[in-house]
Amino acid sequence: xxxxxxxxxxxxxxxxxxxxxxxxxxxxxxxxxxxxxxxxxxxxxxxxxxxxxxxxxxxxxxxxxxxxxxxxxxxxxxxxxxxxxxxxxxxxxxxxxxxxxxxxxxxxxxxxxxxxxxxxxxxxxxxxxxxxxxxxxxxxxxxxxxxxxxxxxxxxxxxxxxxxxxxxxxxxxxxxxxxxxxxxxxxxxxxx
Amino acid sequence: xxxxxxxxxxxxxxxxxxxxxxxxxxxxxxxxxxxxxxxxxxxxxxxxxxxxxxxxxxxxxxxxxxxxxxxxxxxxxxxxxxxxxxxxxxxxxxxxxxxxxxxxxxxxxxxxxxxxxxxxxxxxxxxxxxxxxxxxxxxxxxxxxxxxxxxxxxxxxxxxxxxxxxxxxxxxxxxxxxxxxxxxxxxxxxxx
DNA sequence: AATCTCATGTAAGCTGTTACATGATTTA
DNA sequence: TAAATCATGTAACAGCTTACATGAGATT
Numbered sequence: 001x002x003x004x005x006x007x008x009x010x011x012x013x014x015x016x017x018x019x020x021x022x023x024x025x026x027x028x029x030x031x032x033x034x035x036x037x038x039x040x041x042x043x044x045x046x047x048x049x050x051x052x053x054x055x056x057x058x059x060x061x062x063x064x065x066x067x068x069x070x071x072x073x074x075x076x077x078x079x080x081x082x083x084x085x086x087x088x089x090x091x092x093x094x095x096x097x098x099x100x101x102x103x104x105x106x107x108x109x110x111x112x113x114x115x116x117x118x119x120x121x122x123x124x125x126x127x128x129x130x131x132x133x134x135x136x137x138x139x140x141x142x143x144x145x146x147x148x149x150x151x152x153x154x155x156x157x158x159x160x161x162x163x164x165x166x167x168x169x170x171x172x173x174x175x176x177x178x179x180x181x182x183x184x185x186x187x188x189x190x191x192x
Numbered sequence: 193x194x195x196x197x198x199x200x201x202x203x204x205x206x207x208x209x210x211x212x213x214x215x216x217x218x219x220x221x222x223x224x225x226x227x228x229x230x231x232x233x234x235x236x237x238x239x240x241x242x243x244x245x246x247x248x249x250x251x252x253x254x255x256x257x258x259x260x261x262x263x264x265x266x267x268x269x270x271x272x273x274x275x276x277x278x279x280x281x282x283x284x285x286x287x288x289x290x291x292x293x294x295x296x297x298x299x300x301x302x303x304x305x306x307x308x309x310x311x312x313x314x315x316x317x318x319x320x321x322x323x324x325x326x327x328x329x330x331x332x333x334x335x336x337x338x339x340x341x342x343x344x345x346x347x348x349x350x351x352x353x354x355x356x357x358x359x360x361x362x363x364x365x366x367x368x369x370x371x372x373x374x375x376x377x378x379x380x381x382x383x384x
Numbered sequence: 385a386a387t388c389t390c391a392t393g394t395a396a397g398c399t400g401t402t403a404c405a406t407g408a409t410t411t412a
Numbered sequence: 413t414a415a416a417t418c419a420t421g422t423a424a425c426a427g428c429t430t431a432c433a434t435g436a437g438a439t440t
Contacts, residue, residue: 019418019419020419020421021418021420030285032291033286034287034288034292035286041401043401064406064419064420066407066421068418071421085300085305086300086304086305095284097284099227100227102342104342105341105342106336107273112278147300148298151295156360157291159361160360164352168348215390217390231391232394238392255390259391260392262389315403
């Protein structure tokens, strides 16, 4: 009934009360490395969660025309979240534009494709470095019951994903270089 | 202007003329491992591509109330596709329900989570085995200009992705087992 | 005769993005 | 006093899913 976004919000609120603005700020860059949402989406969803009584709020004075609302998870919300967590994830179809481009890459200029993958590799290497820094901040694996276990486990997935991506980019670049410069192989006398 | 789906369709048609039904059949299970679409979406998009003169069709007699339409890429369509391929991919935000669940997993019963990851691991291992079989069918790397290069490169991405996923699942399961059974470590006298 | 596959389309609804709209509080 | 940040919402649109609708040809 409640959408995945609703549970994403509950997952954030389960770590402590927040305003809609706070949640939106957290989800602007992906929460758990793999979920984003805009503020307009979040305010709308909070109203649905409120109607379903999975969250409540306390009005406080603050900036803005309407003051601010500090949201928290209700006992029902906590139950719903707990139940959702262990339900098998409904798989939403993967859609990846870069792989689609790759599928059609045989039509295009290999030089331009190599450039595209070089750029892409830089993105993944930068993210990888960032994730590794975040990993060092967490330090040793937190235990269950500790919210930071969630962060840590999600980070692990992010690290693996970026490594896989970077590796694929490097493979593509090597393929493209090898084909573009067949002389490269001959210029190196060390290879069999 | 044309949507990504439009280019996905062009990428399929670039390999040979197809009916809308054929394209839908191909995209029901992900094309290039990372793009899906339903038939209703495809018929609608084909009409847009037709209006933009990126594809054309030949009406032929066949089953169904309206006969069948065999689509092909026009020269303009081919140019548009070629140009799109090397444009930097606009990154659509990653959304992954399993990682989101993981982020909230500290709230739930570790036993149930371990089960969820065991199931998930089986899915990835099955896909991995399937992809490996497909890789053997392709044989040695096709060269540029060969449409099969696209398939091969996309398959490489799929393989890497499934391996990364399977590895992460295994890591999660090991984390959960270690925490659930602290006696496990003590029962094995070989470890330091 | 019934069922499956081939074949094309429309409509309703949900999710997500972008733009519009307002205004108080804090900082430079 | 000007700008950035905090704060909440609405509206229009694009993309995708699900259900509805029809019917010919091939197979069982």
